[in-house]
Amino acid sequence: MDQAGIDRAVVMTYTELPAVNPRALEYLADQIAQYPHRLIGYVRVHPWYPEALDLLDRAFDEFQMKGVKLHPVGNLAHPASEVTLRVIRRAAAHRAPVLFHCGDEALTTPLQIAQAAEAVPEAHIILGHMGGYFHVDEAIEVAARYPNIYLETSAMPYPNQIRHAVDTVGAQRVLFASDGPGCLPRLEVHKVRLAGLSTGQEERVFATNILELLGAVKARV
């Protein structure tokens, strides 16, 4: 973060609650407590577990998490299946954003996640990697159709598509992310700079949008 000039970052675990990592919340909270002014936590849950909703409530209330991460490749839950929708509805009740891995694999394509955005219009749905390598146009198209979809810039390799996203859906629905540590944060910053956005648009993409989203999150429903 320091190398890339990043002041604050959303962090999450690679593994899901409760299956592989039952103490993920405690671990994350411990790490965040060391840098409370720089790190913001998202809870990553496995939608198939009956206790998923209670875990979400605990995450927001007890551990001050600010969003939810879902990775359907890891849990084989369709984005618009009932088990996932109930997680999204609970996140929406907390006004917390839901970050989906959105790439080129089954269960993660923009059109699949868009079904969830349509089913829960009050939820803020973020398409992580904005479609990956081969679904970026489709990600921008669904974001244009559904106002509750946001596009997140990490890992996908096309600076011009960041510009296209801003031109199509507006800078207020495009969010910078690094996907660090696997992806190099300063390279990810460089990529957004190459998109040729105005200073005002960059400010929105790099900071304002996510701060506005996270500022609305409620610890208790």
Place this chain on the structure above:
Amino acid sequence: MTVDVITFLGQSLFGYGQSADELLARLDSVDVERAVICPIKPRAYHLSAANDLVGDAAARQTRFIPLARVDPNLEDDAVRELERAVGTLGARGLFLHPWEETFRVSDPRLDPLLTRCLDLHVPVIVATCYPWVSEAAQVGELARRFPSVPIVMTHGGQINISGLGQADAFAVLQRHPNVHIDTSGVYRQDFLEDVATQLGPERLLFGSNSPRMDIRLEVQRVRWLTVDDASRELVLGGNARRVLRLDSNARPS
């Protein structure tokens, strides 16, 4: 010297394109001296005309290194087109795009083409990671049958934003010393660094995949790799010189 091992020249059936002047301007903007130029699949479908186009461009501009592109579905005609491109147009390698030409890269029907590459001492660059036709394991199968033909997998052999392709790409590199990867669009940086440190920096070649990808980002991806300077120099150009035999004045025979 920095060499970009994968760029495209011409106007594509799929709506994108790049002229020689545009490519040169992009190379200059990031201080890249030379570029391997691949034929683009043209609107007229015929790859021979695309081979002519890159051959002509390289004849006029010594910074360009042309590749031949053929459709293996054409069998004997594909072999003859490879021979023409190498013998007449100065092509320094074979470019295969299994997705756009619709063939499985591990199909034994490719064997006559690869046999000719072996005879001609030219490497093969494969547009890799396309589902069902050019997954890393499928390229590995080709490499197993032709261990003396240098093969380069584009996009790190694993253009998969979940990281699910990394294990196969790494295993193919580990098992087949004749396989290399280019760096274009690779998810993630630490995969490239792992290949360089665990399998050797000679396995990585800088490639931009311009114009579909952005050379300004792609060159920085390599310049910011956490490897020693000698390794970085190999990735940026030294390996391309070796694999494409750029220091050999003799044309492939």
